[in-house]
Amino acid sequence: MTRTYVTTPIYYVNAEPHLGHAYTTIVGDAITRWSRLLGNDTKYVTGTDEHGLKIQQAADAAGLTPQQFTDEIAPKFAAAWERLNIANDDFIRTTEPRHKAAVAELLQRCYDAGDIELDTFAGKYCVACEEYYSDDELVILDGVEDCCPVHARPVQYFEEENYFFRLSRFQDRLLDWYAKHPTALRPEHRGNEALGLIRGGLRDFSVSRTSLEWGIPLPWDPKHVTYVWFDALTNYLAAVGFGSDDQDYRDWWPATHLIGKDIVRQHCVYWPAMLMSAGVEPPKRWAIGGWLLVGGEKMSKTSGNVVNPLDLIDDIGLDGFRYYVLAETPYGSDGDFTYEGLVGRYNSDLANNLGNLAARVATVVAKKCGGVGTAPSPDSPLAAAATTAYTDAAASWDDLQPSRALDATWGLIRATNAHLEQNEPWKAEPGPAVDAVMGDALEALRIVAILCSPAIPDTAQAVWERIGMSGQVADQRLPDAATWGGYEAGPTVTKGDPLFPRITL
Template sequence: MSKTLYLTTPLYYVNAAPHIGHSYTNIAADCLARYHRLRGEEVFLLTGTDEHGQKIAQAAAAAGKHPQEFVDGVVPQFEGLWKTLNISYDDFIRTTQERHVTAVQAMLTTLHADGKLKRAVYQGWYCTPDETFWTEGELGREPGTAGTPACPSCQRPLEQTTEEGWYLELRAAQPWLKAFVSSHPAFVRPESRYNELRSLLEQPLPEYLCITRPRNRVPWGIEVPFSREHVVYVWIDALFNYITAPGYVSEPARFAGLWPADLHVIGKDILRHHALYWPILLKALGFPDEWMPTMIFAHGWWKVGEQKMSKSMGNIVDPTVVVGRVLADQPFAADVYRYFLLREVPFGQDGAFSESALFTRLHADLANDLGNLVNRTLSMLERYCAGQIPQPGPVGCAVEDEPLQRAAVQLPGRVEAAMARIEFSVALDAVMQVVSQANRYIEATAPWKLAKEEGHLSRLHTVLYVLAEVVRIIAILLEPFMPSVSLEIWRQFGYGDQPRRWRDASQWGLTDAGQQIGKPSILFPKNQQSPPAPSPQPRAS
């Protein structure tokens, strides 16, 4: 029995509503999950929410609510967005759920019993927004240097802190992790992030990682079972979800069918937690090298202009506003948004969001190219073939028919190669090249002229059958990227309940002659011009 492909997203911190960064990660993970399912593979996609920690307690206090009440009010915003964006997750885990809390406590008890944790006092610098400690060495400061340093991650001022807690050895595990990373070049992707990790491992790691916080400072967290005056550090709490959800503690047989994770999809700002702390934590639990996650892919940020998005700067892009207002006239607004994020920049690099760029993709790629191909083909089938797929005649001029047919049946291989490298934009570019080629084919063959000329009926039918087959293949290949658009094209061409299967995309001639097409409708209406991009709407932290 083959292992289920296990894909994860980070757990999203619920001190505020979701933004474009959250949606980008989940759309990418969903695209991969749908792609592998379309290929007939068993897939388990996990997402969820991170609901403990100091920032949650502060946000709840500001709202006049108990932390549990506060997170219960925010989590539905994430669940609602994933429904809007057609995120096909298999499990949604919350760190306040009993299944997670009890499993985390059990694993901490094991680490404590095995002597892997040490009680000690920490003196150093702490970032409250990131809930992260930094040593003088990590900050590049000599001990005793005057002044307050800034957090390397968020650039906010750090606080000098002294507190007691429970610690996990980091530096002692560094030789093992360094060797593991060197022998597993695909452990972190893209290559720039892999090189970043290797560079980090060339420097001495902090001796220990504090995995707890004092309850008198951080009252909202999972209680440490052997030290009730402490709660679990929120990042340790969150990382554990990758093994608590598949049942590491409670369901060993199920866990064996899922673990190790095949891919953790994350943002580049949390690479350290996933590529340093997480494997060392797993090693402390006794996981062998072959049980380490197979790959961590750290994608880039979306920016507004040249600025990284930040709640404090008030330049957050809200996906619900983009889908519900900016693209309000689009029947498949969520798929337009998905297409833009996956097509606009290579996955792994930073991208700049603007409404003008969004509308450029909508008009140029989707309306003028894909939508035009689908609509023209359906219109000609309705006009010249009484709304049915015609019986094709002999293949015509090789200059016209054969190149398009060859490009269409070779397209799945091109998309597969790109998806193996997690290059969404390359995959979509390949699809759109064939879409453009099909539109040029229409101009070259001129079906409207064939329909008027005596003795060209067989040639007309061949041209329209070729176009219908190309659109069938494109509809299948678009399913991971634009699931609703793919399904609508499938419906409009009359395939009904026939399954969309990846293997069928590389075969020619699977559309039955005489198949009745459905009722056509415009996929990407041009009801308005691209509006000027307004300033991003500020949102409270």
């Protein structure tokens, strides 16, 4: 059996979940739901990053200890993912004992390999990034010098004794590994950015702090607290038992990481080098997403442009929101969120296409076929459209491109609507010809329900039940379930309430 292990970044708990967090988490959910349809043994993990200076400062501002602060915020992420119908198999927090054990194990391995050494560092540091920057990487904004290029705020000057990971030793090893694994970085243009960072030269980076208390002590020198990236990245290993359950770790590792473009350096440069040092296989691949922008800017608490995904669900419905997130923007590109775009996508793709097709088919079957489903024609022109939809959708899901996969699926919806328009069964007398046309449409809807279930699982199940299918659509197994001819005559077809009532702005 094929095992598939997919992770999201773990999210900082210095603020509540927003649309940017939801975007990556929904993408991961859809990819892993597709994996389960293929019959793969699949594990999907998300969680929260709870250590570091940023968290300590946020806790101080709230008048709480860091543990109290994280205990209040972390459950809000778990609750948000439950509300968004995220089928994650695990939710890891970096304050858990299993994570601390994994961090200690990874650190010790790298230290024993001679790749972590004590040194003194003085430099300019962005607390929000948890990252040091050189002068040529900093920018001038509104006349203010030394601003972080990501967070657009002034950096701070730090000087202290740290342990350093000797990243500079790994340039050739990283380039050689990526050359042997050319599809590891997806999409390609984001991967090229990661490779450019490596080719541009690598600086050693700090793995500890003595000026910080909120974190995991180094196993060989507890006066030092683990630097946040060495801590945070290890969650991907901790979630599969590294340092505590070697069999689980061997079964599941390596992983596919979903990350944002702003953390490419840490995930695609630091992380594989750390793993190489520790004698651990690098990840299987990285899916590097763009940002969902609001007013042309990345969402952030500082900018005040944060969109709460749960507010949008109240307006557009759960599956309407999930569909928009997955279909609107090709993964890897930046998207610009607007409420008008959300409603427009909902009305065009969901209300006018899928919802209208399901309602039209049920209405005609009720009037012309006595409400009973009929069998499709083996030589239906929709058979080829169904094959194309599955083939293209499968390739797109495998390439971690949900928007393309959904466009392929909607190709079958469009072809089915066109087939009905061409044959106009609502104008014909009941009989074999009408039965064949409606059987074709019912079979197309059966396949559509399967193919769209990773994106809009509740709606897919509703369509499945309305055309008289039993059981759970999520229990179907591809590719056999997408083979034309699976709908058998006889089930009762029901119309129900509109799946997606049109929304007027």
